Amino acid sequence: MLDSRALRQDPGGVAAALARRGFRFDTEAFVGLEEARKALQVESEALRAERNRFSRQIGESKARGEDASEAMAAVSAAGEQMKLLEAKLAGVQEQLNALLWDLPNLPHESVPEGDSEADNTEIRRWGVIPDFKSPRDHVALGEALGQMDFEAAARISGARFVVLRGQLARLQRALTQFMLDIHTGEHGYTEVYVPDLVGPEALFGTGQLPKFEDDLFRARLDPPLYLIPTAEVPVTNLVRDRILEAEDLPLRMVAHTPCFRSEAGSHGKDTRGMIRQHQFEKVEMVQIRRPEESYPALEELTGHAESILQRLELPYRVVALCGGDLGNSAAKTYDLEVWLPGQASYREISSCSNFEAYQARRLGARWRNPDSGRPEPLHTLNGSGLAVGRTLVAVIENYQEPDGSIRIPEALRPRMGGLERIGAPA
């Protein structure tokens, strides 16, 4: 959600900024609604103030045992009119909210121009792309090992699920623990365990609702409950409706959760393998920051995600998303793309974003700024550190041997009981 004050003061400027991400903001509709809102609000508040005055008089008169029928009639009349006005106001407010909630975040000035993935800017590359004569992808490798089973998963749950067995299952667990231990032990994050099912308010806060309901799995209808698409939702919502003190900041939290995505609208995309699943594991970093610190924090957080790839010795590049490719709530995003020999391309393995105050406003996440003495919206950031399923894919493909075995990255061996490779040749 954008700052409604800024929106009122400079709708044209906001529209121009939103145009950078390919979003058309109907300023005329907004200004019209806003004017109607203001008029109705002022009028109905004045009326209510008058009614309150009369009500007080009634109380006083009755306390003295006097007749109050005149004032009661006045209040009654005001009440009728108020009902009308307030119904109108509620209608306008609803339209205004729908418009407001639908607006994406303003891109940061450093975000590259462009309207698609093709316009993203590569910031840096790390690592050496392995030179395989005939690389196999993780599906071929995993299935040959007998440890990756899409058919079994399909029998249980349909498409876009996987069953891992034995050392591959363990490798995924090792990756998870490895990531968590580094973020908590070296990067200053506090590990949190959070619900995997969340209510609609939580999803509204981080921006998934109301716009992106189709991407979610709903687990219960009555009091609605959704499976989380990312730990960002429950973890960021930890500060919902809170006013933090300056000394509480910054907050750095990390959580490992499964993530559930319906992948509506991506039929036929990445249908092979573990790249795009309905369910996957992810380690997620979340930071809650004072506004002036959020951009340095984005660099820091991105570095934390990169450090995992470096320790696993996986080649990757960092890409700054252009305006058109930016997620709805983000002001700026770096994607980390890992090299996948099976596809001979870089694929997203982490997305690190600064949401500035966009989520914080929806969440009511504030801090007491000592300079102003007032509660002000915080800045929220998050980034995958990393998507575990895709990391497993990257390890399998980058560490493959001609005989179909998988070497285990040095950094993971202690967590694999010293194992050096999976599927050693007979």
Add this chain to the structure above:
RNA sequence: GGAGAGGUGGCCGAGCGGUUGAAGGCGCACGCCUGGAAAGUGUGUAUACGUUAAUAGCGUAUCGAGGGUUCGAAUCCCUCCCUCUCCGCCA
């Protein structure tokens, strides 16, 4: 799942349907007192929106959420959510 109790300000805790944004206490802030501190004492201490140059005033809203009764609801009624206790079940 069954039975019961309860949800009020940062916390605890009052609150007859009427002038209650809400007594009192704790905590916190500032001042007085003190050689310094403690104790004591005084004052202040929610948030959002609107109006405004204003983080000054004024207005409106908010006592779990939503709806209803009423001239008027923290107080009465209904629905839902949550917490606690006991029983049952259960990882």
